[in-house]
Amino acid sequence: MNMIDLRRLPGGTTLRHLDRRWRGAYDVDEWGLDPELVALTDPAVSLRWDIDVEGAGRLPATGGAVLVFNRRFGFSEPWVVARGIRRASGRFVRTVGVVDVAPVGPGLRRFGAVVDRPDEIAGLLRAGQLVGLPMSRRLRDRDQVGELQVDRIEAALVTEVPVVPVAVLGRELGRHWRVVVGRPIRPNRRGGPLAAAELTEEVRQAVQALVDDASVPGLWL
Amino acid sequence: MRVLITGMGGELGTRVANLLEADPEVSEILGIDGYPPRRRIDRADFHMIEPTDRRRIVSVVRDFDPEVLLHLAAYEPHAHFGATPARLNTQASAVSTLGAATTCRSLRRIVVRSGIEVYGRRRGASMRPDETAPIDPTNGWGRSLSHVEHLAYETGGLAGVPVVALRFAPIVGPSFPSPLGRYLRLPIVAVSPLAELPFSLIHQEDAAVAAVAAAKGSSSGPLNVVGPGAITASQAVRRGRRIPMPVFGPGWRFAAVSSEVLGAPLPSHTRELLVRGAGADGSRAHEVLGIDPRSTSDVVDQLYRWSDVQEVRPPVRAGRR
Numbered sequence: 001m002n003m004i005d006l007r008r009l010p011g012g013t014t015l016r017h018l019d020r021r022w023r024g025a026y027d028v029d030e031w032g033l034d035p036e037l038v039a040l041t042d043p044a045v046s047l048r049w050d051i052d053v054e055g056a057g058r059l060p061a062t063g064g065a066v067l068v069f070n071r072r073f074g075f076s077e078p079w080v081v082a083r084g085i086r087r088a089s090g091r092f093v094r095t096v097g098v099v100d101v102a103p104v105g106p107g108l109r110r111f112g113a114v115v116d117r118p119d120e121i122a123g124l125l126r127a128g129q130l131v132g133l134p135m136s137r138r139l140r141d142r143d144q145v146g147e148l149q150v151d152r153i154e155a156a157l158v159t160e161v162p163v164v165p166v167a168v169l170g171r172e173l174g175r176h177w178r179v180v181v182g183r184p185i186r187p188n189r190r191g192g193p194l195a196a197a198e199l200t201e202e203v204r205q206a207v208q209a210l211v212d213d214a215s216v217p218g219l220w221l
Numbered sequence: 222m223r224v225l226i227t228g229m230g231g232e233l234g235t236r237v238a239n240l241l242e243a244d245p246e247v248s249e250i251l252g253i254d255g256y257p258p259r260r261r262i263d264r265a266d267f268h269m270i271e272p273t274d275r276r277r278i279v280s281v282v283r284d285f286d287p288e289v290l291l292h293l294a295a296y297e298p299h300a301h302f303g304a305t306p307a308r309l310n311t312q313a314s315a316v317s318t319l320g321a322a323t324t325c326r327s328l329r330r331i332v333v334r335s336g337i338e339v340y341g342r343r344r345g346a347s348m349r350p351d352e353t354a355p356i357d358p359t360n361g362w363g364r365s366l367s368h369v370e371h372l373a374y375e376t377g378g379l380a381g382v383p384v385v386a387l388r389f390a391p392i393v394g395p396s397f398p399s400p401l402g403r404y405l406r407l408p409i410v411a412v413s414p415l416a417e418l419p420f421s422l423i424h425q426e427d428a429a430v431a432a433v434a435a436a437k438g439s440s441s442g443p444l445n446v447v448g449p450g451a452i453t454a455s456q457a458v459r460r461g462r463r464i465p466m467p468v469f470g471p472g473w474r475f476a477a478v479s480s481e482v483l484g485a486p487l488p489s490h491t492r493e494l495l496v497r498g499a500g501a502d503g504s505r506a507h508e509v510l511g512i513d514p515r516s517t518s519d520v521v522d523q524l525y526r527w528s529d530v531q532e533v534r535p536p537v538r539a540g541r542r
Binding site for chain 1 (some may be wrong): 344345346347348349350351353354413415416417418419421450451452453455456457458459460496498500502504518
């Protein structure tokens with residue numbers, strides 16, 4: 001039985017992927033994203049996280065956008081946002097904040113992570129990518145979102161792309177997670193020193209409002 | 222238009238000369254290099270001068286009085302020369318040619334060969350810098366190129382003419398002498414599959430077309446000339462049906478010695494490329510120069526499709542016995 005016959009058997013798609021990988025006939029983008037590897041590992045990832053996405057229609061179908069999302073411990077949230085948005089919209093999310101140390105850095109880059117630099121974020125936005133920007137960790141109070149640094153949102157102003165607030169709800173040890181996409185916020189075109197600070201505050205409040213609306217009341221109520 | 226091409230003996234310089242020869246707007250072409258052109262040239266004059274022979278270079282440049290100076294004499298380590306001669310020749314050629322050009326009255330434009338190596342690949346560096354990113358080279362080749370750029374801008378300032386620095390991705394092609402090309406074509410190639418980042422390339426022909434477009438255009442400042450897309454070293458090796466050999470840390474030292482023994486030295490800038498990757502945003506050059514370079518994966522495929530021996534039959538002339 002030759003390779004062509006094998007491809008017609010169950011699991012033939014995976015075999016085709018593996019054959020392509022063996023021959024090096026797959027794509028990697030300039031930042032290291034390997035879409036085929038993401039597809040290959042997706043069944044395993046789905047065993048860990050079961051994700052519901054609400055409001056995916058609010059995401060721009062094309063062009064760059066910054067997705068600002070909350071996180072508590074910050075282990076699951078980047079994966080949850082990236083997988084949830086990809087399955088709901090078909091677009092990859094480039095999550096900011098990878099450490100540039102091998103083998104962790106190159107490994108995470110294959111799944112869409114990028115380094116935390118304003119020029120890197122601006123380059124991604126100019127190339128029409130969705131950039132996932134996590135807020136700071138909030139370990140104690142799970143109902144309060146963290147802070148967002150002003151300089152990290154400046155790339156959205158420079159490239160004039162929308163900023164989309166995203167609420168992520170779930171427990172680190174749990175499997176079920178919810179991703180709620182809010183209405184995109186258009187940056188103020190006038191710019192100026194206060195524009196980034198005002199946009200940061202507006203986005204933070206929008207994420208907080210999404211978290212407040214989406215949170216399930218405690219069992220004691 | 223009178224065009225002076227330094228580095229005309231190299232593959233890039235010769236091809237640029239051929240393209241300019243076919244252009245009726247170009248009245249005179251003069252080339253300088255330490256070794257003869259790699260292809261036939263029809264109407265360009267060529268002076269074989271060592272890059273370190275400053276007196277002769279200055280004399281030839283001043284006598285020719287070019288309108289456009291295409292300074293392509295940047296010698297990549299281990300392409301023709303070893304690391305030290307390549308650095309010294311690059312430096313000497315830039316000082317002599319650009320220094321002499323400051324007194325050329327007809328000079329209207331300077332175009333220099335540079336590379337995306339000038340951005341450097343420090344930890345946390347951007348994977349796709351645009352032309353506004355700061356210069357911060359992390360290897361000797363990048364430092365040589367940034368020095369050439371610095372001299373070119375200094376010359377441009379003194380002569381009051383625009384300067385274009387073409388920051389090429391590593392130039393690779395079937396007949397282009399490059400340490401990266403030689404290394405990737407070894408039968409067994411050392412790679413770091415768990416630590417490698419992707420890199421972008423530019424095909425030799427696209428590089429020549431970009432140089433000609435820059436010489437004839439009106440833009441100024443740096444331009445990244447990069448093939449779209451990227452590829453990792455492991456991927457490139459598998460595309461070429463070579464055997465990838467995973468190495469880590471000190472294993473690279475052994476790999477460098479082995480590849481040198483096999484005729485493909487592995488200089489530090491190539492090793493950095495294979496592990497730390499390299500790329501740049503080439504959209505400005507695409508707009509300004511109107512170029513549409515081949516994708517990086519196509520460049521790699523063409524590198525491996527190169528046949529070892531090409532039989533060229535002489536044309537049969539009618540009536541000859």
